[in-house]
Amino acid sequence: MAIVVDRDTRLVVQGITGREGSFHATRNKDYGTNVVAGVTPGKGGADVEGIPVFDSVREAVAERDANTAMVFVPARFAADAIFEAVDAGIETIICITEGIPAHDMLRVYNWVRPRGVTLIGPNCPGVLSPGKANVGIIPAEIFSEGGVGLVSRSGTLTYQIGHELTQLGIGQSTIVGIGGDPVVGSSFIDILGKFEADPETELVVMVGEIGGAEEEKAAAFIAGHLTKPVVAYIAGFTAPPGKTMGHAGAIISGSAGTAQAKKEALESHDVRVGTNPTEVAALVAETVAARA
Amino acid sequence: MDLYEHQGKELFRRHGIPVSEGRVATTPQEARSAADSIGDEVVVKAQVLTGGRGKAGGIRLADSPEEAREHAEAILGMDINGHVVRRLWIEQASDIGKEYYLSVTFDRGEKKPLFMLTTEGGVDIEEVAERNAEAIARLHVDPLVGFQPYQGRLLLFGAGIADPSEQKQIMAILEKLYEAFVAEDAMLCEINPLIVEPQGRIKALDSKFTVDDNALYRHHDIAEMRDLEAVPAEERAAREKGVTYVKLDGEVGILGNGAGLVMSTLDVIAQAGGRPANFCDLGGGGDAEGVVDALEVITADPQVRAILFNIFGGITRCDEVARGILAALGRLEIGVPIVVRLDGTNAEEGRQLLTEAAAGNLHVEETMLSAARRAVELAGGEA
Numbered sequence: 001m002a003i004v005v006d007r008d009t010r011l012v013v014q015g016i017t018g019r020e021g022s023f024h025a026t027r028n029k030d031y032g033t034n035v036v037a038g039v040t041p042g043k044g045g046a047d048v049e050g051i052p053v054f055d056s057v058r059e060a061v062a063e064r065d066a067n068t069a070m071v072f073v074p075a076r077f078a079a080d081a082i083f084e085a086v087d088a089g090i091e092t093i094i095c096i097t098e099g100i101p102a103h104d105m106l107r108v109y110n111w112v113r114p115r116g117v118t119l120i121g122p123n124c125p126g127v128l129s130p131g132k133a134n135v136g137i138i139p140a141e142i143f144s145e146g147g148v149g150l151v152s153r154s155g156t157l158t159y160q161i162g163h164e165l166t167q168l169g170i171g172q173s174t175i176v177g178i179g180g181d182p183v184v185g186s187s188f189i190d191i192l193g194k195f196e197a198d199p200e201t202e203l204v205v206m207v208g209e210i211g212g213a214e215e216e217k218a219a220a221f222i223a224g225h226l227t228k229p230v231v232a233y234i235a236g237f238t239a240p241p242g243k244t245m246g247h248a249g250a251i252i253s254g255s256a257g258t259a260q261a262k263k264e265a266l267e268s269h270d271v272r273v274g275t276n277p278t279e280v281a282a283l284v285a286e287t288v289a290a291r292a
Numbered sequence: 293m294d295l296y297e298h299q300g301k302e303l304f305r306r307h308g309i310p311v312s313e314g315r316v317a318t319t320p321q322e323a324r325s326a327a328d329s330i331g332d333e334v335v336v337k338a339q340v341l342t343g344g345r346g347k348a349g350g351i352r353l354a355d356s357p358e359e360a361r362e363h364a365e366a367i368l369g370m371d372i373n374g375h376v377v378r379r380l381w382i383e384q385a386s387d388i389g390k391e392y393y394l395s396v397t398f399d400r401g402e403k404k405p406l407f408m409l410t411t412e413g414g415v416d417i418e419e420v421a422e423r424n425a426e427a428i429a430r431l432h433v434d435p436l437v438g439f440q441p442y443q444g445r446l447l448l449f450g451a452g453i454a455d456p457s458e459q460k461q462i463m464a465i466l467e468k469l470y471e472a473f474v475a476e477d478a479m480l481c482e483i484n485p486l487i488v489e490p491q492g493r494i495k496a497l498d499s500k501f502t503v504d505d506n507a508l509y510r511h512h513d514i515a516e517m518r519d520l521e522a523v524p525a526e527e528r529a530a531r532e533k534g535v536t537y538v539k540l541d542g543e544v545g546i547l548g549n550g551a552g553l554v555m556s557t558l559d560v561i562a563q564a565g566g567r568p569a570n571f572c573d574l575g576g577g578g579d580a581e582g583v584v585d586a587l588e589v590i591t592a593d594p595q596v597r598a599i600l601f602n603i604f605g606g607i608t609r610c611d612e613v614a615r616g617i618l619a620a621l622g623r624l625e626i627g628v629p630i631v632v633r634l635d636g637t638n639a640e641e642g643r644q645l646l647t648e649a650a651a652g653n654l655h656v657e658e659t660m661l662s663a664a665r666r667a668v669e670l671a672g673g674e675a
Binding site: 075076099100101102103104106107109110111137138139141142152153154155156157158159160163180182183207209210212213214217233235236237238239240243244245246247248249250254255259275276277278 | 398400401403404405418434435436474477479504505506507509510536538540548549550551552553554555556558559560561562563568571573604605606607635636637659660661
């Protein structure tokens with residue numbers, strides 16, 4: 001098992017002939033991910049390191065039975081690429097592209113959602129199920145196979161926490177980077193629900209940051225729907241209001257979106273919140289030991 | 293990107309939302325001639341990207357061009373919540389009968405545009421929400437369908453606006469405001485107050501307009517409205533170099549890769565008893581050029597007494613970052629100590645490179661926490 005990507009993943013990479021697209025498609029393939037096709041309009045018939053390239057996602061699905069798409073096209077064409085993938089019958093879309101206009105994502109989200117498609121990102125590092133499949137730019141060597149599900153709005157912070165877990169000998173089922181934009185395809189709640197249903201996941205680590213109210217909503221969801229323990233981390237306690245901290249979504253506006261409010265919401269539902277990545281890993285180790 | 297009142301009003305005007313006639317002035321003399329050409333009673337309004345202008349004395353009524361000049365002299369240079377007034381909006385004065393509030397915001401939670409309309413305008417909407425939440429009519433619009441007339445009626449009835457002439461005018465403004473919100477890639481369009489003049493005419497007396505930075509590539513006219521001088525000098529320099537930098541007011545300069553990790557680093561500095569001087573994200577790069585640029589920006593801040601370099605190598609290789617740091621040390625005169633913590637891909641090679649270089653002000657630490665403590669200590673904090 002694992003969630004979102006696994007051994008059944010048949011990946012098509014949209015934007016495969018670009019510099020980043022070809023680099024990461026090749027890396028994902030080398031990891032063992034079943035990369036079956038690439039798409040770049042006008043470059044059908046070419047190949048990238050043995051991966052056949054098609055003009056459209058529809059062709060990639062018809063010819064190579066792709067069921068998952070990774071979007072690596074530039075921001076101004078990314079919404080179009082997602083619409084194309086959904087229209088071609090792709091069930092899981094992972095969008096790495098950053099800088100997509102928020103209004104484009106508003107339309108994408110409201111169109112994709114009722115169609116039952118899983119959209120991860122945009123502006124995310126992707127999804128890794130150690131030992132099974134890696135779709136995106138997550139450095140797999142930091143992680144190891146195991147029972148901790150990791151979901152995060154941030155890339156390198158996730159690597160840091162994964163690294164600390166691995167050093168304590170604690171492996172992971174799936175690592176999901178949901179992205180740092182104001183509108184992302186999957187929320188913490190969506191991913192927490194998937195981890196709850198995944199028999200391989202024993203415990204979930206949720207890594208949030210300032211901005212929005214998704215962590216607060218997740219806190220209520222955890223209380224009502226999760227039987228598995230959750231350990232959380234929130235970044236941005238020292239961030240001043242009104243300043244965007246790198247991610248378009250990481251901004252405190254008025255009294256909403258502060259790290260303190262998120263921490264309190266989580267703790268009020270008995271979720272333990274670590275004050276730094278090292279402490280998060282220690283809390284996970286404690287919880288695992290207590291259950292063993 | 294936040295727009296000044298006069299810029300937002302210009303966009304309102306383009307979309308057919310009624311606003312008063314006005315002109316921009318940056319000197320008392322310009323204010324005088326603006327008032328002269330408007331030829332009526334005018335309001336001299338400070339243009340700053342913060343609230344509370346009225347309370348601070350940044351909005352004043354003038355009966356004559358000479359009085360407009362005097363007010364301009366008093367307001368220009370004024371400090372309003374840390375924003376220095378450098379431009380004014382001279383606008384024809386309005387008679388105010390009633391003050392309403394109208395906005396469309398980008399509701400991240402619902403992933404839909406959200407309209408809010410209330411007859412309790414002229415004050416902070418959060419205050420109204422707290423005092424009398426029921427007075428605010430709220431309504432989400434499906435972005436795939438767009439704004440529909442029945443939704444306008446729901447808003448009007450919900451806000452208790454019964455006058456047929458007001459209903460008709462506000463209905464038109466609602467449609468145009470939604471059109472502006474979508475067409476200009478806005479995150480927020482707020483009119484507070486939306487006034488009803490004693491004779492019954494309705495217009496936007498103020499404007500708060502925020503445009504999505506990611507969409508500026510398709511709005512060159514708006515991108516050009518950015519007031520570079522309103523951005524702190526360090527942030528401006530950083531933007532030119534393509535470094536993500538936010539100035540804070542502490543003494544420990546911070547550099548890292550990835551927004552989340554940098555935010556976490558600021559927190560760890562605070563936990564160690566120090567205060568971060570900035571947020572600085574190298575992004576995915578970390579090559580010598582990027583490191584030099586970022587260090588240049590950080591050391592330009594005279595408050596910085598130590599620098600913490602926190603890198604987690606993924607795709608970025610730590611040995612490359614280490615070479616970047618050494619190259620930067622060779623090219624820049626850096627008088628403050630630098631603490632470096634490298635982890636992840638090729639971390640050991642990176643640490644070895646730095647240790648071998650044995651530069652006097654370079655301190656290599658193994659973990660994020662020990663590095664933070666060291667940086668705070670070197671900056672003269674508690675730790």
